[in-house]
Amino acid sequence: MNFQSYPAEPFKIKVVEPVVMKTREERIAAMKEAGYNTFNLKSEDVYIDLLTDSGTNAMSDRQWAGMMIGDEAYAGSKNWIYLEKIAKEIFGFKHIVPTHQGRGAENLLSQIAIKPGQYVAGNMYFTTTRYHQERCGGIFVDIIGDIAHDATVNAPFKGNIDLDKLKKLIDDKGAENIAYVCLAVTVNLAGGQPVSMANMKAVRELCSKHGIKIFFDATRCVENAYFIKEQEKGYENCSIKDLVHEMFSYSDGATMSGKKDCIVNIGGFLAINDDELFGKAKELVVVYEGMPSYGGMAGRDMQAMAIGLQDSMQEEYIEHRIKQVRYLGERLLQAGIPIIEPIGGHAVFLDARRFCTHLKQEQFPAQSLAAFLYMDSGVRSMERGIVSAGRDKKTGKNHTPKLETVRLTVPRRVYTYKHMDVVADSVISLFKNKEQIRPLKFIYEPQQLRFFTAKFDFAD
Ligand code: PLI
Numbered sequence: 001m002n003f004q005s006y007p008a009e010p011f012k013i014k015v016v017e018p019v020v021m022k023t024r025e026e027r028i029a030a031m032k033e034a035g036y037n038t039f040n041l042k043s044e045d046v047y048i049d050l051l052t053d054s055g056t057n058a059m060s061d062r063q064w065a066g067m068m069i070g071d072e073a074y075a076g077s078k079n080w081i082y083l084e085k086i087a088k089e090i091f092g093f094k095h096i097v098p099t100h101q102g103r104g105a106e107n108l109l110s111q112i113a114i115k116p117g118q119y120v121a122g123n124m125y126f127t128t129t130r131y132h133q134e135r136c137g138g139i140f141v142d143i144i145g146d147i148a149h150d151a152t153v154n155a156p157f158k159g160n161i162d163l164d165k166l167k168k169l170i171d172d173k174g175a176e177n178i179a180y181v182c183l184a185v186t187v188n189l190a191g192g193q194p195v196s197m198a199n200m201k202a203v204r205e206l207c208s209k210h211g212i213k214i215f216f217d218a219t220r221c222v223e224n225a226y227f228i229k230e231q232e233k234g235y236e237n238c239s240i241k242d243l244v245h246e247m248f249s250y251s252d253g254a255t256m257s258g259k260k261d262c263i264v265n266i267g268g269f270l271a272i273n274d275d276e277l278f279g280k281a282k283e284l285v286v287v288y289e290g291m292p293s294y295g296g297m298a299g300r301d302m303q304a305m306a307i308g309l310q311d312s313m314q315e316e317y318i319e320h321r322i323k324q325v326r327y328l329g330e331r332l333l334q335a336g337i338p339i340i341e342p343i344g345g346h347a348v349f350l351d352a353r354r355f356c357t358h359l360k361q362e363q364f365p366a367q368s369l370a371a372f373l374y375m376d377s378g379v380r381s382m383e384r385g386i387v388s389a390g391r392d393k394k395t396g397k398n399h400t401p402k403l404e405t406v407r408l409t410v411p412r413r414v415y416t417y418k419h420m421d422v423v424a425d426s427v428i429s430l431f432k433n434k435e436q437i438r439p440l441k442f443i444y445e446p447q448q449l450r451f452f453t454a455k456f457d458f459a460d
Contacts, residue, residue, distance in 0.1 A: 035455025047378030070300025100296025102257025159187035192344020194227035223345030263308035363439030377426035
């Protein structure tokens, strides 16, 4: 292994939160109690928490200092004015509407931009994003390239939209029946795969020709910018800040979950150029989120987010972030563990189809693998497969995604390379005894976004 490729943490640790590993018996009891769903575990029962990188980030001393100057006015908070200025400067949008987190922005966008029966085209789906689109009567169509659905294809920019699929959708359904294109940078469920600048440009051109709007899911846009800098010809000497700015110049607006690339614990926004849509969003934000000058966030949270956004533009920060994830993935690859390739931005995804060859998809292999990983070492991960995909609204049948994965998601600035070693060692040892991973069945299945709170038991 070439340790030169993995930069040391570009920060010093000033505050620590002790973690302890529970005994094997305690872990087995906790997992049973949680219905073999890692979402239902108590955080204090977890040793290394790779459930998500959402809201689990460590803030910088500058961000914590910002928390102390929170202006908690009901209207016109100075922290909002600052956040609005920074967000406009970085992304280049005309209007920003604050929301409590990403799905708050998705709710607003879906309500103002989708007419029932219209199609919404996206590069794969994200759970909450698709939920809001469908709740507003939208029909989701996946237009990501086919290779994104194949864990074994190691190709750059696997998050790219397939332009032929988009053209076909326009020809078949008519541009007027497409509400907008939702372009996620990066694509979470494809394995954190980025989209190239060239693809963004091409999608923009095609959409402009047909008068179709494009909204980006900006959630992990800084990670996407790093991949462009590293792998797309002509961009190697650009700053991350310039890349982010250029990326968003190809969109009409964006939804942002601040809980990821803004390196905070809560917050989000909707960004939009169109004055009329902005007016509608501003009317709705007071119904669902709060005043247009806080949108569900405390003043101190808005200050932390504005500073976090600036932190995230630092080259050393983002290089370490991407390469720490890569370190974990490369350790697993060296041991022959099947993962989604190439390694994405925020997480390493275990390919549960190839990991648990003895289980069928209806036996929830990824759900079970995540449960067994926790029982083995106290590492918490997340199922991203048939359970997360939910059921078809019309037929009631399970969606059966090609990707059946367990996501090892790395929070920003929280864990060290040594933690990654513990995770890798546990996955490797589990792989050697993979037959112990047992089939599961639902004992409680919620109607909406079932993966969050479902409960299971062993089916054999
Ligand atoms: O969790 P929210 O509501 O702040 O953001 C929703 C959301 C939107 N888009 C994308 C790509 C996401 O990844 C996302 C949230 N992701 C979570 C919670 C995750 O664990 O990946």
